[in-house]
Amino acid sequence: MKTIGLILWLIIAIAWVYLWVAGPETDRGLSGGIPGQDIDHLAKPTTSNNFVGEALGWILFIALLLLLPVIAWWSITHFT
């Protein structure tokens, strides 16, 4: 078991060395802002292409919200 533990530590050490050598990719700097952070085009109104999903989400959300006082009232009257 001790050997297994040591092998696992060795794998972790090698993996970290590899990660620090290969992971940073120092020649891949990208100047001039972060792609995806440009938001001006989002000022235009957009329509959802997932109307059913959004509507269903709202229905369930409101239903759960309406259930909250019912659950609170039930727990107080049931357990006291």
Next chain:
Amino acid sequence: MSIFGHPLKTADAPHQTVSNKVALAVFSSDSLSSVAYAGGEVLMVLSLIGAHYYWLAIPISVAIALLLAVLILSYRQTINAYPGGGGAYVVSRDNFGEGVAQVAGASLLTDYILTVAVSIAAGVDQLASMFPLLFQFKVQLALLLILFVTVVNLRGVKESGKAFAIPTYFFIGMMLLMLGVGFFQAITGTLGHVTGVEALPSYTGSVSTLMLIWITLRAFSTGTAALTGVEAISNGIPAFTEPKPKNAATTLMWSGVLLMAMFLGLAILGTLVGAQPTHTEVLISQVARTVFGSGLGQFLVLTAAALILTMAANTSYADFPRLAAIVASDRYLPNHFSFRSSRLVFNWGIILLACFASILIFVFKGNVSNLIPLYAIGVFTSFTMSQWGMVRRWLRVGQLMKSGKLTATNFFPSHGGLLTYDRHWVWKIALNACGGSVTAIVAVVFLVTKFSQGAWLIAIIIPALVWMQFLIHHHYQSVARHLKLHRQTAVNKYKIKTLVLVANVHAHTEKVISYALSRGNTFQTVFVSLNPEKDKRMLTKWNHFRAKVNKSQGVDLGELLILSSPYRSISQPILEYMDSYPRSVFWNIIIGHFSTGNWLTQLLHQNASLVLEGTLRHRANVAVTVVPMKLKSERATKEGK
């Protein structure tokens, strides 16, 4: 191809987005996974006032669900107002300024690191409770899991989303099945009672009103750990497919609905089956065992919980690098955080997150109980700042609308957001103010109740991180001031003196001298004498070489300048020589560098050029030119390549 995958073009960035279904798995696994432990933690706190009060878990869960609803509605507004992502950081930056925003940034970054450590440690705990043999390798397993999640994330958000979607949906499916069957049994009167649990000893004395209020508040703040992932979607909007804000808002709504249903359902079912606070069996296991019996059903629920707890770390991997990139683009973190890798991910953020989370796992030996008290304060601080930031934003919108500047047909860009016409702005102020007040209270209660258990550490770390961010910003500002172009151009001609450094006379010296001659300027050849006994030999060699060049090319290379170095330093005599000239002189130092093409054999050489370059580059009036010489391998020489 590396293990990170083939490189992607910058133009591919818009395609590296995820659908709502995958996004729900990526950004909600953190919040959904908290269902697996938050309810049990609430029961633990309630045991301080006795088993008679366990039913309070239901109204407490209702209150938490209500707070969740407020946060969902509020963050939907944040998503629409700040469609570029960034969540609480961007909201605070726009409404309170960059300085205050650093508190939100530092709080969130700290919490993302803790999320990785806590979720991975909790996942390993679950695995170890299923397979006790693994318990002794808990720390190693946790560190290996962090490495696994890190590598998958370095392959890109799309890849990690696909890989981690299955465990999330498996957990949702198993939870809904368990709750459905459980409630059906409750309605039909066939629901059993928890048996065979070694419950923690609970308080049996009398409970004062003050104690009841205090413990209820503490249980409430403990349960709010379930809300820690709500922020995630508003941070990662750029990862969604178009229309990004709409899709992000819809996903947030679904995430909230699922969390609310599962959290409430488990609290009610747990109370109905008489679940007990215990260190030997988690709440979810007690409920699953009572509903399905000790068999496959319970095993599947626990497997799903273990998987999602491990994968919950992925939410932080999606958000930490993005947030760090935004903070870095404001120059409050090193620039590296805003660089994108070959797979278009913020690789520095991913690696640093893994590094800090691993340190936490190692230091705390993967113990969840020790890590939990550090958790959630950061998130609730950022929730509060985000909510009050939105209040300030609505006030700005209201003022602009009243003055007639903001109408239904125009908008005002703000720092990272948009000010758009909204006739419900007064109601929205009320909603955000309410949410901001509650989250502030929770943050304070959390800090007070958990202070002695380790929360004090966070009270030090977050301000220290903010201070470090200001130091970084100060440095970047100072660099910017230095780099600023003046009105009058400062382009001048320097008086340049060129030194060619030689260590011997051989084929590489020929190449270095050829380069110096090709530039067309005069130069002085310099030899640093480390051993006076060899000076005469070097001088003879140089004079012979000089005569040969003179004869064949008709060029005089000049005398060799020998700089003696009594302490055997290579750079010191050169620096002293340069200092003997006026400061207005600009120096060009030409050095040769052997390149063996193999890092192992490269170590067999002194690589003096690297040392000299490193020393000389700190001087303001020195330019170093390195002339490389690639050594051919024996095989290439034989083949005449």
